[in-house]
């Protein structure tokens with residue numbers, strides 16, 4: 001029997017990307033921070049995002065059928081803390097947001113940002129598993145090498161200058 005505390009401890013050792021999942025409803029931005037985001041398929045270009053059913057933005061994201069996924073660089077660690085702590089539309093204060101095809105807010109300083117439409121949803125116990133098809137990708141030159149992870153209840157800055165980067169070309 002796996003106890004919930006053991007599961008939580010295990011997940012704390014599971015470093016994940018820091019992303020802002022966003023939508024816009026009736027002119028008001030809605031969103032949440034998420035690490036449960038992963039690549040799904042290149043054709044069609046798609047991601048999976050797992051959103052807690054209790055999250056205040058959950059229903060709005062599903063209703064709207066579109067979402068932005070902005071991957072935060074280490075340079076935005078202070079904003080990441082704000083985005084995680086603030087509530088409602090206040091989360092979006094203190095950063096620049098831009099809009100592409102769907103109307104989802106995308107973080108201007110992101111390492112990469114995805115403009116997506118929801119193609120499918122699946123029940124994932126406490127979460128909804130969202131299959132998001134990518135309609136546009138923002139690939140800014142700034143922050144391309146910068147990375148922020150969530151690990152053991154804290155943000156970890158990762159940058160090529162400060163981190164030993166393992167050789168990955170043979171993987």
Ligand SMILES: Cc1cc2nc3c(=O)[nH]c(=O)nc-3n(C[C@H](O)[C@H](O)[C@H](O)COP(=O)(O)O)c2cc1C
Pocket residue numbers: 018031032033034035036037050051052053054055056057084087088127150
């Ligand atoms: C680093 C971090 C990662 C998180 N990852 C997820 C996630 O992947 N999915 C999710 O539904 N909530 C995740 N959460 C929780 C949400 O960001 C949010 O705090 C929670 O849904 C409550 O939001 P609300 O106050 O808008 O309801 C994460 C929180 C933090 C701080």
